[in-house]
Amino acid sequence: MTAGVWHAPGRVNLIGEHTDYNDGLVLPFALPQGVTVEAERRDDGLLELHSGHQTETVPLEGLAPGAVKGWAAYVAGVAGCLRDAGHEVGGATLRISSDLPQGAGLSSSAALECATAVALSDLYGGPVADLDTAGRMELAKVAQRAENDYAGVPCGILDQSASMLGRAGHALLLDCRSGLSSQIPLALGDHRILIINTLASHSLGDGEYANRRAACEKAAGILGVPGLRDVKDLAGALMKLRDPELRRRVQHVVTENHRVEATVGLLKAGAIPEVGALLTASHLSLRDQYEVSWPEADTAVDTAVRAGARGARMVGGGFGGSVIALVHRDRIETVQQAVTAAYTAKGWRTPLYLEAVAAEGARRIA
Structure with a gap:
């Protein structure tokens, strides 16, 4: 070849x-x-x-x-x-x-x-x-x-x-x-996953991503576990950590793992609308506990949910990039219009929208 x-x-x-x-x-x-x-x-x-x-x-x-x-x-x-x-x-x-x-x-x-x-x-x-x-x-x-x-x-x-x-x-x-x-x-029925590209570009090589990882490794060391995945007693772990920043990072990681498991259960049960609340909870944790969100993402999430999205959250490493929203197909245009209006009111560029469809992985095409 x-x-x-x-x-x-x-x-x-x-x-x-x-x-x-x-x-x-x-x-x-x-x-x-x-x-x-x-x-x-x-x-x-x-x-x-x-x-x-x-x-x-x-x-x-x-x-x-x-x-x-x-x-x-x-x-x-x-x-x-x-x-x-x-x-x-x-x-x-x-x-x-x-x-x-x-x-x-x-x-x-x-x-x-x-x-x-x-x-x-x-x-x-x-x-x-x-x-x-x-x-x-x-x-x-x-x-x-x-x-x-x-x-x-x-x-x-x-x-x-x-x-x-x-x-x-x-x-x-x-x-x-x-x-x-x-x-x-990923059988979403009448719901769709809408990508909202906030047009706030990000770079993971600027040190913030590495800082988050280093904080997690430090917390794991203090707690005596190989990784934060091994924290079973969250309340007990938080009591052992004096640094409020480390407590926030641990709280996000531990609860986010629980949200993944809950989402899988809901998908298997066909309870698609209920996934939305977990997406929003994930975003709030990323915003408040992990501190990797950014203003355009917060506005997109808040506005999309108010406009009828089942839930929404930032995706990726943070500090810029995109938001996803779980939206009934009949509400997609309403959500997009609301988010665009919110951006316009703040003097931001109009975000880009794309429906996310699950596709095949890496492969030869010709």
């Missing part, structure tokens, strides 16, 4: 935010939108990367964290991590395109990493179509290491897993400690 086209989707995380790096539970699903990579082998040991009007050339020889900067680090990092994992990846020309908005909290970076991973794996190994769940999870971990080591973002495994393991019509229940996953039917 010397050439082809591969696609990896972005994701929406239905619920389970900032739980992945705490060994917790998450419930994302893949989107139809994502990153497409047209790739072919080359025999000179170089990665030639094209994205829009930008071109970067990266030698594979000596490739290591810190050697590549900017967007190219996400791509070259995947090649480096594949080689470190024992995959015999050689040179390649990769032409990258995307219909996923950057900075919207829909994981454009993981889509880029996973599209690169399946392309290079296909070019220099077995067909990605033959990968089982374990093989896809291995590539997800490679993509995660690339973001951690080469891009400098200490993300968990959520985004890459959703992009690699997504299935049409399903959400992915993932245990981020064991790596075990199951597909949960």
